[in-house]
Amino acid sequence: MFGYYFKLGVRSLRRNPALTALMVLTLAVGVAASVSTLTILHMMSSDPIPQKSSRLFVPLIDNGPVEGYTPGEDPDDIQISYKDAVNLLKGGQGVRRTALYGVSAPIQPPRADIQPFNLSGLAPSRDFFAMFDVPFIHGQAWTEQDETRGADVVVLSREIAEKLYGDANPVGQRVMLMGFPFTIVGVIDNWMPLPRFYRLNGGARYGAGEEFFIPFATSIRHELTHNGSMSCSGNPGAGFAARLASECTWITVWFETAAASDRADLQAWLDNYAADQRKLGRLKRNAVNRLYDVPEWLVFTKVVGKDSKLQTWLAFGFLVLCLVNTVGLLLAKFSVRASEIGVRRALGASRADIFRQFLIETGVVGLVGGVLGLVLAFGALALISMQGKQTAAVAHMDWQMLFVTFVMSVGAAVLAGLLPTWRACQVTPAIQLKSQ
Amino acid sequence: MEIRPILSALLRNKTGPILVALQVALSLAILANAAHIVNERRAVAARPSGLSDEHSTFYITVRSLSNDTPEQQLANIKRQTALLRAVGGVASVAHVSQMPLSRSGSNTSVAVDPRQDKPSAVASQFVSGDSLVQTFGLKLVEGRDFLPAELLDIDTDTTSDPPPQVILTKPLADKLWPDQPAVGKTMYFGTGKDSRGVQVVGVVQALMSAHGEVGERGEQSVLMPGRLYGSEPVVLYALRTEPGQRDRVMKEAEDALHKSSATPMITKMKTVDEDRKDRYRADVALQWMLVTVSVLLLLITASGIVGMASLWVTQRRKQIGVRRALGARKTDILRYFITENFMITSAGVFGGVALGLALNQLLVSKLEMARLPAGYLVFGALGFWLLGVAAAYGPAWRAASISPATATRSV
Numbered sequence: 001m002f003g004y005y006f007k008l009g010v011r012s013l014r015r016n017p018a019l020t021a022l023m024v025l026t027l028a029v030g031v032a033a034s035v036s037t038l039t040i041l042h043m044m045s046s047d048p049i050p051q052k053s054s055r056l057f058v059p060l061i062d063n064g065p066v067e068g069y070t071p072g073e074d075p076d077d078i079q080i081s082y083k084d085a086v087n088l089l090k091g092g093q094g095v096r097r098t099a100l101y102g103v104s105a106p107i108q109p110p111r112a113d114i115q116p117f118n119l120s121g122l123a124p125s126r127d128f129f130a131m132f133d134v135p136f137i138h139g140q141a142w143t144e145q146d147e148t149r150g151a152d153v154v155v156l157s158r159e160i161a162e163k164l165y166g167d168a169n170p171v172g173q174r175v176m177l178m179g180f181p182f183t184i185v186g187v188i189d190n191w192m193p194l195p196r197f198y199r200l201n202g203g204a205r206y207g208a209g210e211e212f213f214i215p216f217a218t219s220i221r222h223e224l225t226h227n228g229s230m231s232c233s234g235n236p237g238a239g240f241a242a243r244l245a246s247e248c249t250w251i252t253v254w255f256e257t258a259a260a261s262d263r264a265d266l267q268a269w270l271d272n273y274a275a276d277q278r279k280l281g282r283l284k285r286n287a288v289n290r291l292y293d294v295p296e297w298l299v300f301t302k303v304v305g306k307d308s309k310l311q312t313w314l315a316f317g318f319l320v321l322c323l324v325n326t327v328g329l330l331l332a333k334f335s336v337r338a339s340e341i342g343v344r345r346a347l348g349a350s351r352a353d354i355f356r357q358f359l360i361e362t363g364v365v366g367l368v369g370g371v372l373g374l375v376l377a378f379g380a381l382a383l384i385s386m387q388g389k390q391t392a393a394v395a396h397m398d399w400q401m402l403f404v405t406f407v408m409s410v411g412a413a414v415l416a417g418l419l420p421t422w423r424a425c426q427v428t429p430a431i432q433l434k435s436q
Numbered sequence: 437m438e439i440r441p442i443l444s445a446l447l448r449n450k451t452g453p454i455l456v457a458l459q460v461a462l463s464l465a466i467l468a469n470a471a472h473i474v475n476e477r478r479a480v481a482a483r484p485s486g487l488s489d490e491h492s493t494f495y496i497t498v499r500s501l502s503n504d505t506p507e508q509q510l511a512n513i514k515r516q517t518a519l520l521r522a523v524g525g526v527a528s529v530a531h532v533s534q535m536p537l538s539r540s541g542s543n544t545s546v547a548v549d550p551r552q553d554k555p556s557a558v559a560s561q562f563v564s565g566d567s568l569v570q571t572f573g574l575k576l577v578e579g580r581d582f583l584p585a586e587l588l589d590i591d592t593d594t595t596s597d598p599p600p601q602v603i604l605t606k607p608l609a610d611k612l613w614p615d616q617p618a619v620g621k622t623m624y625f626g627t628g629k630d631s632r633g634v635q636v637v638g639v640v641q642a643l644m645s646a647h648g649e650v651g652e653r654g655e656q657s658v659l660m661p662g663r664l665y666g667s668e669p670v671v672l673y674a675l676r677t678e679p680g681q682r683d684r685v686m687k688e689a690e691d692a693l694h695k696s697s698a699t700p701m702i703t704k705m706k707t708v709d710e711d712r713k714d715r716y717r718a719d720v721a722l723q724w725m726l727v728t729v730s731v732l733l734l735l736i737t738a739s740g741i742v743g744m745a746s747l748w749v750t751q752r753r754k755q756i757g758v759r760r761a762l763g764a765r766k767t768d769i770l771r772y773f774i775t776e777n778f779m780i781t782s783a784g785v786f787g788g789v790a791l792g793l794a795l796n797q798l799l800v801s802k803l804e805m806a807r808l809p810a811g812y813l814v815f816g817a818l819g820f821w822l823l824g825v826a827a828a829y830g831p832a833w834r835a836a837s838i839s840p841a842t843a844t845r846s847v
Contacts, residue, residue, distance in 0.1 A: 022739060029732055037725075067628060068553035106499055106702050116501055116700045179503045225667065234630040238596040240667065306803045307722050310473070314466055317795070318729050321462040325740040328455040332747040387721050423451070 002360065009361035016333065023329045024369045027416075030322025031373030031409040036380040037308070037315040039401045043394040044206070045304045048193035049132065053294035054260040056131065059088060059270055062287035063247045065233045069285050077231035077249040078301055079201060082220075084277075085251040089125060093269050094255035094262070096131045099216050100124035101251045102199055102227040107212075108176035109164050119160065119177075120227055121212035122199065123219030129155075129188075131256045132198055139171035139186030142215055146185070150217035154182040157211050161187040178222060182214070194393060197294055199252055200301050201228040207393030226250045247282075260293070267291050323416045330362060330420040341424055342432025351425045358421040359414065366413020373409050374402070442776045453780045456744050460784025463737040464820050465791035468812040469799065470726040476806055477723050480650050481716040485536050486605070486642035487708060488573025492527070492682050494707040495535050495674045496520075496689060502699040506591050506666040513663060513671055517566065519696055520673055523689050525681035528573075530566035530674045531663055534646045537711045541646025546658065547624045548612050550631040557611050559604075559656045560645030565589065565663025569603070569640065571674050577606055579619035579638030582661040586637075593666040598625050603638040607655040634660075648715045682707065737820075738827045745777060745831035756835055757843020766836040773832030774825060781824030785817045792816070 013020040047053050061084050062075040080088075085099040104120040128134070129141040138161070142153045154177060161170050161184075174181045192209040223240040228250065236246035255266060270289045277283050292300055341354055378397070385392035397405075446453050487493055504512065513531050520529045534541030545555035562568060565588075569581040586601050602623060609618035618639050624631040643657040677685040690703055749756075756769055796808040 019743075022743070026736055026739075029736070033729060033732075065628070106501055108501060108700065116702050118499065118702055118704075179501060223667075234626055234628070235596055235632070238591075239593045242596075305718075306805075307718060310799065310803055310805070311722065311725055313799075314470060314726070314729060317462060317466045318733060321459060321466070321733060322736060324455055324458050324462065325736050328452065328459070328740055328744055331452065331455070332743055335747070335751070384721070388717055391721070419451070 001356075005357045005360040006364065008357060009364045012337075012361055013364060019329060019333055020365070023326050023333075023365050024372060026322045026325050026329070027366065027369030027409065027413055028372035028376055030319040031370060031405065031412065032376035032380055033315040034312070034319040035373065035377040035401070035405045035408070036384065036395075037312040038404070039377070039381060039397050040384070040391075040394050041304065041308050041312045042401055043194060043396070043398075044308055045298065046194065047295060048195060048197045049294060051133070052256065055257050055262075056294050057094075057255045057257065057263065057266060058292045058297050059253055059255070060290040060292070061270075061274060061283065062285050062289075063249070063283050064285055066284040071285075071287070073287075075287065075290075076233065077229075079229075079231070079249040079252055081247050081249050082244045082251060083247075083282075085253050087273065087277075088253050088255075091269065091273060093266055094257045096127035096256040097254065098125045098128040098131055099251055099253045100128060100199060101216075101219075102201070103214070103219055103224045104227040105178045105212070105214075105224065107160075108179075110173070110175060111164065114164070119211040121157075121210040121214070123214050123216050123224065125216040127256070128198075128213070128254075131254060132193070134191050135189040136186050137189045138169045139184070142185050147215050147217055150215060150221040152177075152180055152182045152218060153185045153215065155186040155188060155213040156184060157191075157209060158187055158189055159209075160211050177212075177214070178224075180222070188213075192393070195298070195303050197298060197303070198254065199228070200297075200303065201252070204390045205303060206391075207389040220244070263291065263293075319412065323412055326365075326413070326416040327419055330365075330417055331423065334358060334420045334424045337424070338427050339432050341427040342429045345427065345429035346433055354425050354427075355421055358424050359417055362413055362417025362421065363410065365417070366410040369413055370406055370409025374405055377405065438772065438775065439779070442772065442779065446776065446779065452744050452748070453783075456741055456780050457784035457787060459737050459740045460781055460820050460824065461787035461791050463733050464785060464788025464813075464816045465795050467730050467733055468788075468792045468816040469795050469808060470730050471816070472796075472808050472812050473805065474723050474726050477719040481719055483644065483648075483654065484642050485644040485708070485712070486572065486574055486640065487536065488575070489676060489679060490708045490712065492677045492679055493572070493674065494677075494682060494686055494705060495532075495538075495672055496693065497704045498671045498673070498693060499669055499702040500671075500697070500699060501701060506593055509671075510589055510591075510663070510665040513565075513665060516671070516693060516696070517673065519692055520675060520689055523685060523692055525678050525685045526689070527676045527678055528567075528571040530564050530568055530571035532566075532568060532571075532672055532674045533561070533563040533664055535672070535674060535706075535708070535711065536560075536572075536644040536646060536657075537648045537708065537715045538706070539647055539711070539715060543645075543647075544625055544658070545627070546608075546612070547627045547631065550624045550627055550633070552627050555627055557608060557656055558653060559608055559658040560647070561658050561660060562643065562646075563660045563662050563664050565661070568643075568659055568674075569638075571676055572643065573676060574643055575641040577639050577641050578609075578617060579603070579636070581638060582659075587661045587663065590662040590664050591666045592664050592668065598632055598634055599660055599662045600634055601637045601661060602634045603640060603659040604636055605643050605655060605657045606639055606641055607652060608658065609636070609639045611652065611656065734823065738823060741777070741781075741824055741827035742831060745773065745828045746834075748776075749773070749831045749835040752835070753838060753843050756838050757840045760838065760840035761844055769836040769838075770832050773835055774828055777824050777828035777832070778821070781821055784824075785820050788820065789813050789817060 060075055061080050063081055064076045089097055089099050100122055103123045104118055106116055107119050108116045126141055126147045137158060146153050170184045173184050175184060195205045196208060230248050230250035232248040236243050236248050257266060274283055274289045381395045385395040517529055517531055520526060542561055543558050544561045546557055546559050547555045567581055569576060582601060588599055604618055613621060618636045621636050622633045623636055624633050645654050645657050648654050686705055690705060693703055792813055799805040800807055
């Protein structure tokens with residue numbers, strides 16, 4: 001029976017091509033608008049490291065001045081000071097921990113045919129690579145000794161390594177960074193979490209990877225300034241040493257615990273640490289010491305822009321309008337066929353049969369509209385990704401979204417078809433036959 | 437006139453009219469809010485940067501690869517500034533700490549009184565050892581430019597005190613001292629015991645901040661005299677060229693810099709036009725999206741009205757024929773359908789105004805968007821009334837053209 005109704009549906013749609021085309025187009029446009037905006041929102045807010053996002057924590061210690069502070073206020077910055085970063089590293093909490101900040105450095109390629117250029121990357125401490133599951137293609141992270149000595153070692157991205165050395169394994173080679181010879185200890189594969197959650201300050205949050213990594217201690221030893229933002233409540237004084245001793249915030253610290261439940265221990269340790277610092281005359285605000293896991297961190301730092309949410313909301317409003325329009329058009333279409341329904345009912349078809357037949361017909365409209373909507377959505381996403389690297393990174397569809405789109409479009413069409421179908425079932429055969 | 441019979445006919449068969457009214461309401465609500473947001477973003481992107489000739493202004497960042505001492509760096513800055521000045525077609529050159537709209541630069545908090553708990557404003561700080569008033573072509577509205585003697589060389593490794601004079605933008609000066617001349621006043625960097633007082637010597641009309649923030653922050657800038665050197669390895673030069681010569685000058689300026697240095701250097705150039713485009717890229721994208729959706733919205737709503745009106749005309753062929761046979765003129769039929777449509781659209785418009793306000797309330801509370809001025813809803817309402825009449829006119833005309841003879845033949 002399904003096959004027969006399906007055929008009937010297709011035939012009926014072909015009988016009135018203009019109306020059918022209008023319905024399909026309306027539905028497709030609505031679906032395309034909502035799907036493309038939803039895809040972007042979905043990609044923006046997706047969990048960048050699902051396997052351990054509940055075991056990775058960022059601490060936030062408020063070291064701002066007490067003047068003009070209202071208790072309960074958010075800290076002035078989402079980073080912490082050098083003093084706190086070093087102390088937290090020393091504290092040895094969790095199974096792994098890292099302190100990091102963005103850096104940039106000029107590189108002099110070993111090949112004469114490539115001009116010197118600027119690299120932008122990260123100065124993390126060693127655990128970073130293991131904590132965030134960074135994939136290596138050559139070598140590995142620098143050693144514990146390199147970290148403590150602040151040795152001149154570097155990990156390159158695949159792109160930079162290929163640019164400088166082609167396909168050869170460059171581990172062990174020396175390269176001039178900032179005018180100093182650095183030994184290459186590893187090369188990482190393409191790695192670009194969406195968003196760049198481990199460092200939300202400086203540069204693009206989407207579609208930007210790191211070109212090189214040097215140890216945190218090395219970067220401090222070379223007095224490399226941050227490539228990102230820094231927030232100071234007072235005048236930190238001149239020179240790099242003054243900055244390290246100041247309460248300026250420019251570093252992010254991450255902890256990895258063995259289990260999500262170890263959070264309470266970490267929080268207790270952090271509170272203890274802050275209390276000790278207060279005894280030394282620091283942290284005058286006496287604010288709550290915060291700890292965020294990855295999903296909480298993305299919410300707190302408002303990673304998903306308001307514009308993306310706005311677009312999604314309006315697109316869904318638009319979809320609702322398209323649905324209302326489709327309901328009207330279907331109603332018009334079915335009302336013309338009252339006599340046909342009358343004949344079928346008189347020949348013994350039950351209301352349920354009529355209901356099924358017309359629902360399948362609207363299902364066909366939904367299917368065609370959905371497929372077309374999907375095509376349009378791909379087109380819209382391609383158009384959106386031409387706007388720049390940042391948007392290109394989030395404007396592509398994954399299987400999950402593809403499935404959602406499909407269910408949504410067919411579901412929407414069936415929903416739109418319910419009222420007209422129900423109205424069609426109400427046709428009384430006697431009246432229809434009489435007026436023939 | 438005939439409102440009552442039309443109304444009772446409408447109430448007899450409610451579903452269709454309700455659907456049309458709902459479409460009008462939804463469209464009006466979305467359209468009014470979308471138009472408001474588009475206009476707001478356009479206004480933000482249209483703010484003047486304060487630069488006299490943006491199209492002719494660009495900047496070069498230079499990073500030397502020889503780890504120079506601070507003194508060597510200062511000598512290089514002076515030499516390179518002179519070198520760039522000598523390039524043909526260059527109108528003015530300044531060594532400066534940051535560029536407007538470049539989305540990279542520093543802010544500082546400023547206060548009228550050092551004893552305040554909270555600073556009075558946050559300002560974007562432009563530090564330059566040359567005259568930014570000349571290079572950017574800023575318009576002085578009060579006071580004077582820095583004197584040559586006030587342009588100091590400052591080693592950031594040893595000095596953190598600000599130079600003793602500043603020039604403010606008018607929005608910043610008005611914020612600090614409303615209705616008073618700012619020139620001659622003392623302004624403080626920061627608050628509390630660390631704060632440093634400086635004297636305001638001039639006020640310029642406008643200079644957009646480095647980040648081009650939305651709202652007053654984007655227009656609050658402070659100019660400080662000083663050639664900074666020492667800790668920052670990257671040096672930035674802003675150049676304004678004679679009109680129309682920018683692209684040629686850019687090439688020649690970069691070549692001249694590379695030729696003048698024995699050690700390799702990394703240079704990067706960017707025009708203010710590019711910075712402006714990058715800064716407002718997201719806003720432009722949002723505008724395009726909203727305009728596209730709005731146009732589709734109108735098309736779909738219009739097609740919905742046309743479709744439903746056509747259906748009613750078809751359904752009522754016989755009745756129309758009877759009315760015509762009983763003496764109704766064509767205009768009566770036309771008026772009937774137009775009036776009917778007008779009533780439906782009106783219901784939709786009233787619903788749309790309410791829905792539009794509700795949607796705006798949601799946007800204000802959840803996404804911190806601005807409140808919707810009433811004008812958008814008024815214009816939107818008028819627009820949809822017109823749209824409704826225009827869309828219904830075709831089917832209504834067809835209804836009026838039905839000849840009584842053919843329409844009543846089958847009765």
